[in-house]
Amino acid sequence: MRRILALFALVATVLAAGCQRESSGPVELTLQRFFGACDAEYGGSVDVSAAEGECGIITTLVNRFNAQNRDIHVKVNVVYWPGYDQLSAELAAGDPPDLVTMHQSVISDYSQRGLIAPLDAGLRSVGVDPAGFTPAARAGVMRGGRVYALPFDNWAMLWHVNLNLFRTAGLVRDGKPLMPHNPEELLAQARQFTHATGKPYLIQSMVNEPSAYARNLFTFLLQQDAGFFADPRHIKLQTPQAHRILQLFKQLYDEGLTTKNQDYTAATAAFLNGQGGVYLVGTWMIGAFDQAARQPGSPLAGGYAVVPYPQLYPARDATYADGHSWVVPTAQRSPQKTRAIFRLLRFLKDNDFAWSRTGHLPAYSAVIASARWRALPHRGDIAKLVDTAAPLAPGVQRQFLIQQIISEEMESAITGQKPIDTALADAERRVNDVLFNLL
């Protein structure tokens, strides 16, 4: 018995000593993010201006914050994209991280359940004014009049163009790619391109892709003012507008005007290798493709352009958009730790220009208005997204799951596994079932 008591005393002493050491050292914050891992290249780097790509820039930013703030240590937990399953498990277990990357389309899921904290007062305490957010960023992070996240960017899918192949196809005027203005023009240009180059007009990631189809559908439904989410609990997809869009993509597929059976990696490699005209992918690839265009001998050398999705329908010029942001999961924290979190948020806000070098649209009007952002390659070509970027209504929950369901059903229709109307009916039924069964 004495031995057991002695053992307990020893363990208690060690634990107490450990706690004491922790409280006297730097405040430790756990930051959970996606954007990949690149410690081999950037693990020790603090030079943000020299970093490239999402992973490089965010890794270097955190390194720099740690170097400049010796009283705080940010421990990074990199999750597999998008990481929400892991976050949900951590929240359910009562062990959330201190700061998490979150898509603006996902914020409603967590804010409505009180799982993430409103940040208004904390942001004010470090001098971050929501009035400085761009309208798109503000709409993305505000729910019920409260700010639930610090916006980091807005992003949208874009048409990344191989200008060299477009020239061969006679689809360049004044150094700019010719964009279609309606579905018929799109098909005509695609046929012209494929006839002239022998390559597909579109490059699409179609395999293992949970969201690309849905983003295309949302964009072209928005352009038709289809009102497919008039009520956040009900989607309406059995409409002529949705049918038209699926018919268009099916025709591109059936006529061989798009790549087939490629996953994200293969589609990206195909574009870099000049195997098609237009790659449908997001803002985050601008930097990588621009870099490739500067490499002599690259199929993109001197021939890369990027533009927002063309307006194919007359009702409205719109592109479905989302954004990355930083949220703080609800948890008991010491005032010291809370202050550290907001200092980090302030640092991230101050470095939004560095982040915008990834290609994403800045979340702050001042950065967009700055000459240095405009001077970045291709930014002038996509700047109109500030006005045309359109997210779904903030009340729509489970948007990632909804995108996955719609993409599955669209893929079935486009590849001919289901009739278009059946796929649309199935997508509508499945999405509404998800929304009906929300607690």
Added chain:
Amino acid sequence: MEALDIPAAGREADVTVRRPWTASASETRAGLLFVAPYLAVFCLLLVYPLLSGIWLSLHKADLFGGSRFVGAENYVRLLHDDIFRQAVWNTCNFVILTVPALTVAGLALALALNTSSRWSAVLRGLFFSSSVLSVTIVTLVWRMVLIPDGGLVANLLALLHLPAIPFLSDARLALPAVAITTIWWCIGLPMMLFLAALQQVPKDLYEAAALDNAGWWRTLRRITLPSIRRTALVVVVIEVILQFQLFGQAQIMTLGGPNNASLPIVLFIYQIGFQRWDIGYAAAASEILFCIILVAAMAQFLASRGREDG
């Protein structure tokens, strides 16, 4: 034959019936204490979660609290859920694709490598080595083999001027592609179990067969297979239980697609629980999976016992 003359004492000793073992109270207490740690852990980690899961499946429950009793509603929803029915079919189909293949291929490899040469030792290690890899590595390797855009199979077909096959994006091929990956990954365990069993078969049986001039096929059917039938049963039951729990391969290689053609039950449960947060519904699907596995494993077991009794 002349009867042996057994001494009377010996006969007495032979017919002595041992009294049934009866324990004193202190022995019973000691016995219970002896098994108590195991029973406690068993109840905590198996019985309680099982009962808790059944109770949860009778609720409309959210991942973050808030639940109400709905009785069998989740089960009724599942029966009417096309995606779940497809997941059940996919999973059964996957088990049919993999378990016989794993059993037969495992046995074939074990028979081929049941020698004491250095090469067979090397090959045993080689065939078993895939089993130690994580699902992530295995699926990455096989994606590189199967993808139509620069994959190994596509390149080989290109040499023969044949078009690439979209293994992972064709609804008819996705599940077989996952099955092939799984067989490659899991072949090590059945092979090792069969090897262990083969090495237990008495050598004198083979010597007797050789003296009787029995051929390889006859020896296999009359000596080897009957001698390892219990191991074969173990392999089948283990593999049925394992393959019904298909998850990682489908999650990484196909995300359950295309058109849910390779969606297994566990991935369905995962999506419902963690993406829809509808854990009552996910728990109901889990209970159905539990029943399917239980029935399949018991059916194997009973069928095998019936043959032995017969």
